[in-house]
Amino acid sequence: MALIFCASLYAGDCAPKTLTPEETQRRLNELAKSAQTEMAQHRFQQAARDLREAACLDPRDAKIFYGLGSMEAASGNFLEARKALAAADRLQPGSPLSLAMLVRVNASMGDVDSLKAALSQLAVRFATNGELHATLAQFLLQNKFSDLALAESLRSRKAGATSPQSMLDLAVLENTVGAYDDAIRNAVAIESQTALPAPVRASAAGIAGLSYESSGQREPAIAHLQKAIQLDPSRENSYLALSFLLEKAQRYGEAAAILEQGRARLPQSTALLLPLGSNLILAEKYAEGISVLQDLLRKSPNEYDAYLKLADAFRKTGASDKEIKILRELESRRPDYPQIHLLLARALLNFEPVDYSGTLDELALAEQASTPDAEIFYLRGKVYLATHRNDEAVAALQRAIELRPMDPSPYYQLGRLYEKLGEPQKAKDTFARMQYLKSNANANR
Amino acid sequence: MTRRDLLRSGTAAAILSPLAAAPGPQNLSYPLREIQGSLTPPDLFFVRDHFSEPELSLETWQLRIEGRVTHPRQLSFSDLLELPTKRIEAVLECSGNGTHGSAAGNAKWEGVPISFLFESAGLSHDAAFVALEGADTGRLGQNSSSFPYTQIVPLEKCLDAASLIAFKMNDLFLPRRNGFPARALFPGWYAMDSVKWLRRMVVLGRGDRHASFVDSGMDRLYNRVRLGANGMETRRLSAIQVKSAIAWPPDKMRLAAGFYEVWGFAWTGRESVREVAVSLNGGRGWEPANLQSSPAPYGWVRWRYKWTATPGEYSLMSRATDSQGNQQPLERDTARKDGYELNWCAPLSCSVR
Numbered sequence: 001m002a003l004i005f006c007a008s009l010y011a012g013d014c015a016p017k018t019l020t021p022e023e024t025q026r027r028l029n030e031l032a033k034s035a036q037t038e039m040a041q042h043r044f045q046q047a048a049r050d051l052r053e054a055a056c057l058d059p060r061d062a063k064i065f066y067g068l069g070s071m072e073a074a075s076g077n078f079l080e081a082r083k084a085l086a087a088a089d090r091l092q093p094g095s096p097l098s099l100a101m102l103v104r105v106n107a108s109m110g111d112v113d114s115l116k117a118a119l120s121q122l123a124v125r126f127a128t129n130g131e132l133h134a135t136l137a138q139f140l141l142q143n144k145f146s147d148l149a150l151a152e153s154l155r156s157r158k159a160g161a162t163s164p165q166s167m168l169d170l171a172v173l174e175n176t177v178g179a180y181d182d183a184i185r186n187a188v189a190i191e192s193q194t195a196l197p198a199p200v201r202a203s204a205a206g207i208a209g210l211s212y213e214s215s216g217q218r219e220p221a222i223a224h225l226q227k228a229i230q231l232d233p234s235r236e237n238s239y240l241a242l243s244f245l246l247e248k249a250q251r252y253g254e255a256a257a258i259l260e261q262g263r264a265r266l267p268q269s270t271a272l273l274l275p276l277g278s279n280l281i282l283a284e285k286y287a288e289g290i291s292v293l294q295d296l297l298r299k300s301p302n303e304y305d306a307y308l309k310l311a312d313a314f315r316k317t318g319a320s321d322k323e324i325k326i327l328r329e330l331e332s333r334r335p336d337y338p339q340i341h342l343l344l345a346r347a348l349l350n351f352e353p354v355d356y357s358g359t360l361d362e363l364a365l366a367e368q369a370s371t372p373d374a375e376i377f378y379l380r381g382k383v384y385l386a387t388h389r390n391d392e393a394v395a396a397l398q399r400a401i402e403l404r405p406m407d408p409s410p411y412y413q414l415g416r417l418y419e420k421l422g423e424p425q426k427a428k429d430t431f432a433r434m435q436y437l438k439s440n441a442n443a444n445r
Numbered sequence: 446m447t448r449r450d451l452l453r454s455g456t457a458a459a460i461l462s463p464l465a466a467a468p469g470p471q472n473l474s475y476p477l478r479e480i481q482g483s484l485t486p487p488d489l490f491f492v493r494d495h496f497s498e499p500e501l502s503l504e505t506w507q508l509r510i511e512g513r514v515t516h517p518r519q520l521s522f523s524d525l526l527e528l529p530t531k532r533i534e535a536v537l538e539c540s541g542n543g544t545h546g547s548a549a550g551n552a553k554w555e556g557v558p559i560s561f562l563f564e565s566a567g568l569s570h571d572a573a574f575v576a577l578e579g580a581d582t583g584r585l586g587q588n589s590s591s592f593p594y595t596q597i598v599p600l601e602k603c604l605d606a607a608s609l610i611a612f613k614m615n616d617l618f619l620p621r622r623n624g625f626p627a628r629a630l631f632p633g634w635y636a637m638d639s640v641k642w643l644r645r646m647v648v649l650g651r652g653d654r655h656a657s658f659v660d661s662g663m664d665r666l667y668n669r670v671r672l673g674a675n676g677m678e679t680r681r682l683s684a685i686q687v688k689s690a691i692a693w694p695p696d697k698m699r700l701a702a703g704f705y706e707v708w709g710f711a712w713t714g715r716e717s718v719r720e721v722a723v724s725l726n727g728g729r730g731w732e733p734a735n736l737q738s739s740p741a742p743y744g745w746v747r748w749r750y751k752w753t754a755t756p757g758e759y760s761l762m763s764r765a766t767d768s769q770g771n772q773q774p775l776e777r778d779t780a781r782k783d784g785y786e787l788n789w790c791a792p793l794s795c796s797v798r
Contacts, residue, residue, distance in 0.1 A: 116527045120524075151527050154523045158523075179502070402703055
């Protein structure tokens with residue numbers, strides 16, 4: 001039945017048979033040789049043409065159809081490739097090769113439904129072939145079909161595959177989907193195999209650490225990430241992940257120490273510098289933090305977040321002039337950096353003597369760059385208040401209130417302004433409203 | 446990889462929101478006002494457990510389909526992932542959700558249509574209901590035995606094209622507390638039937654008795670009980686009643702006079718929401734709210750009402766009407782003797798100075 005089907009698939013494309021059996025065999029040999037030569041020269045279309053003729057001459061040979069399917073696929077003729085591979089699979093149902101190639105073809109076409117159908121067929125017919133499913137999982141992972149990679153990885157495991165790479169791949173996928181207990185079990189099994197290369201064990205320790213953290217067990221998470229660093233100190237990710245957990249636990253000094261350790265081991269790494277500088281600042285080691293961030297910006301001047309961290313450090317150390325300077329540098333490199341003008345306006349307001357005109361200019365630019373923002377009007381109100389432009393101050397603060405009516409801060413400034421204007425009742429009402437809002441701060445949004 | 450890349454990776458995303466197993470049944474809700482846009486993020490999705498979360502392994506998890514089928518099946522998680530899937534946006538609401546309660550959420554779900562699974566299992570001609578069992582077990586009453594969480598759903602609803610075995614929520618795999626690795630999903634119906642941690646589906650005939658449903662006492666929960674002319678009338682809960690909730694402002698809010706946006710969500714289990722109205726005076730007058738998206742079946746719609754608040758005391762209400770003309774009642778039906786389907790327009794107080 002299958003043979004008739006295969007033959008009928010191609011019958012329409014085949015010339016009527018006029019060759020004797022001997023001539024047929026001779027022609028098949030010629031075509032096979034020619035197809036091999038074409039294939040070696042990457043002339044896949046020509047190879048496919050030869051194999052199409054061969055398929056007409058011998059519609060019972062699965063190898064010809066498999067070869068034809070592969071050449072059609074290599075030529076980008078995916079629909080023809082599918083037809084030939086389906087024929088090959090029907091002729092030789094005991095081999096997974098044609099279906100596995102069909103998986104690749106369907107993946108290249110982005111045809112997920114057909115891809116799933118081919119994988120399901122493989123699952124039913126080759127359930128115990130762990131190596132096959134592990135290979136498919138790697139292919140699918142590389143081609144960003146991560147759900148299907150997980151499916152094949154699980155099938156591989158069920159079939160008894162225990163290669164370190166397949167278990168590691170499975171652990172990574174399990175961690176990604178939230179199966180933390182499974183990920184930990186598989187990763188720890190790899191990590192504890194002392195005969196395996198240290199980098200493989202380090203990867204496993206890293207996955208175990210991340211899965212422990214995700215399942216809410218921070219101490220084992222930290223222990224496994226420390227082990228990952230110990231096993232392979234050249235892995236930047238381990239330092240980053242461990243410092244991230246320590247930072248989350250507000251153990252900034254320890255996070256900085258780990259990153260220093262990584263920096264000493266990987267002096268060329270710039271990825272470690274931003275969190276290192278940030279954690280040093282959080283640990284209130286401002287001078288060291290500033291030095292690290294300045295070093296980072298010398299090496300990677302487009303690391304924009306570093307400018308903000310530096311500005312923060314300068315503000316905290318009272319160096320408003322340096323804060324303004326670094327924000328100006330950020331502005332020159334990335335004029336559209338979100339809220340850069342608002343940041344500059346805030347910094348300018350903190351620097352004595354205050355450049356009120358410059359602050360208003362920055363606020364005008366901030367207003368152009370964003371939708372109406374209460375903060376812009378609030379700061380503008382403060383500037384007008386300080387420069388005795390009282391009517392404009394009232395208007396700006398009222399606009400800030402209109403945009404963010406639940407924020408008590410503009411009411412305070414407005415109350416002060418009314419006091420200054422000699423309007424005690426209005427000032428009293430405004431302060432009362434501020435207190436009123438503060439009293440339900442928990443419910444405010 | 447930079448630290449930023451690491452933070453962007455799925456692994457780091459998981460770190461950011463640890464989802465550890467809780468020791469006992471969880472009862473979690475989050476204010477609706479935390480929701481940006483119209484989808485409820487997984488970490489703000491309500492949780493109502495009857496029993497403790499089960500510890501499940503992807504490597505051993507199976508879904509059994511048995512009972513009145515010609516080919517009983519056992520599906521692994523790999524099988525589910527490799528079957529054709531469907532995506533659908535749908536609200537899940539706890540049937541006991543309060544009038545402005547937040548035990549409701551809207552998500553984009555992905556899963557395998559139940560009808561597809563039943564087609565391959567082959568339904569018997571006398572199939573009428575499906576018992577769905579979760580992997581969570583426990584006692585509903587102090588004196589009852591331990592049973593798996595079980596609900597029974599009419600076959601007709603299971604065969605609805607929108608009914609799924611869901612394994613993803615908003616493009617991410619289900620969080621453990623929301624049914625990982627797979628749960629039932631019956632769009633348009635109250636959430637108790639969308640059984641979490643699903644592990645078994647038993648197709649039943651009309652007279653079949655399913656022990657874990659009856660003996661556990663589950664058959665006595667989730668019923669609409671109404672005192673009618675002929676005594677108590679009891680009917681199983683199913684479709685979600687039309688409802689709206691004010692997400693902001695919260696109850697007893699104090700506001701300064703100014704411009705505000707009163708906003709919330711509206712949903713129904715029958716077709717889609719048609720309109721939402723807002724009252725500032727306890728239902729004496731109503732004004733239309735603006736729907737912020739096109740209402741679609743099963744999902745909820747976000748609505749807003751622009752309010753210029755002047756000093757005074759207010760009683761805010763919202764009222765939704767669905768495309769079938771069903772409207773939220775202004776009061777609770779006094780003949781109701783149960784605590785479900787709490788969809789009347791309950792007022793929120795608000796004080797403006």
